[in-house]
Amino acid sequence: MHDALVKILLELFIIIVAAKLVGEIFEKIKQPAVVGELMVGMLIGPHALGWIHEGEILMIISELAVIFLLFQVGLETKLSEMLKVGKKSALVALMGVVLPFMAGYAYFAALNHDYKTALFLGAAMVATSVGITARVLADLKFLKTTESRIILGAAVIDDVLGMIVLAVVAGLGKGEFSLGALIKISFMAVAFVVVVLVLGTWLVNKIFHPVKKMKTRNMSFIIPLVVCFGLAALAQMIGLAAIIGAFLAGMIFAEIREEYELEKKMEPMADLFVPIFFVVMGSQVNVLHSVGSSSFFETN
Numbered sequence: 001m002h003d004a005l006v007k008i009l010l011e012l013f014i015i016i017v018a019a020k021l022v023g024e025i026f027e028k029i030k031q032p033a034v035v036g037e038l039m040v041g042m043l044i045g046p047h048a049l050g051w052i053h054e055g056e057i058l059m060i061i062s063e064l065a066v067i068f069l070l071f072q073v074g075l076e077t078k079l080s081e082m083l084k085v086g087k088k089s090a091l092v093a094l095m096g097v098v099l100p101f102m103a104g105y106a107y108f109a110a111l112n113h114d115y116k117t118a119l120f121l122g123a124a125m126v127a128t129s130v131g132i133t134a135r136v137l138a139d140l141k142f143l144k145t146t147e148s149r150i151i152l153g154a155a156v157i158d159d160v161l162g163m164i165v166l167a168v169v170a171g172l173g174k175g176e177f178s179l180g181a182l183i184k185i186s187f188m189a190v191a192f193v194v195v196v197l198v199l200g201t202w203l204v205n206k207i208f209h210p211v212k213k214m215k216t217r218n219m220s221f222i223i224p225l226v227v228c229f230g231l232a233a234l235a236q237m238i239g240l241a242a243i244i245g246a247f248l249a250g251m252i253f254a255e256i257r258e259e260y261e262l263e264k265k266m267e268p269m270a271d272l273f274v275p276i277f278f279v280v281m282g283s284q285v286n287v288l289h290s291v292g293s294s295s296f297f298e299t300n
Helices: 002-028 033-044 056-075 079-084 086-110 115-124 130-139 146-174 179-207 209-213 219-237 242-252 254-260 262-283 287-292
Strands: none
Touching: 002 033, 002 056, 002 262, 033 130, 033 262, 056 130, 056 219, 056 242, 056 254, 056 262, 079 086, 079 146, 079 242, 079 254, 086 115, 086 146, 115 146, 130 146, 130 242, 130 262, 146 179, 146 242, 179 219, 179 242, 179 254, 219 242, 219 262, 242 254, 254 262
16 A cells, blocks of 8 residues: 555656656647646556556546546636537537548548447547546636637537437447437436526526625635536436536536636645646556557458
8 A cells, every 4th residue: 555655646746847857848839738737648658668557546547637627617618608609519520420420430440440340440430538628728818708709608418418329329339229229328418507507507606606695715626626527427327428517516616716716726726736747647658569560450
């Protein structure tokens, strides 16, 4: 136990120092810090210098870090502002699912893969990284723009659609496709997003203000963070990404963020933990293996 604790503390020390140093360099050359964090992760990871290694504890910490990021982004995204770009976000999300899926399926089918393999690989093309998207927008100070709201709204819808596509493909692959199961999954995902945003925003505006009278320190920040963890867990349980729950949690508190200085209170925690996620993600890339491979897909 003692050795494991020392190991994880040393790795966190290395990750944070490396991320901050490289992030500062990239910002000075007018580039998003996240790019530097991903690159330094590749350098210090197990496939290069080996200063940090893959491990369950480190992965959990990195997942918590990206939850903090999406909660912070959600705090800057009011529901009223998202509704103004709802149609555009839906269109972007739809195209972001349909086009990659069709193109992926057609490409792998053309390579003579069987239809099940082509379906799964096409579905894989639908996957996106809302964490990286949100971080780049935040680094570039674009979160409050209309374009940013369209992108983030599309990311939420895209995650719901992606889950539905995966359910359909998985069912077809097993020969056990069930329309009832698909409807259930779709309903749960859509209901989760709608109920959280509509009911959550209403509840916050109606009953959150009494926390001002509480004597426990920082309750106005602790309560939103607890809600963030709860919604992230619930999102994960129903098949959505945990970060979608965190993003929605931020959104329902966005209307009162100025009054309780939620953004200001969140910044130190996000600044410390968020780079951990991107360094850890970068550390999983094996550049030497990719360069040495003769082709992206190899057949025996």
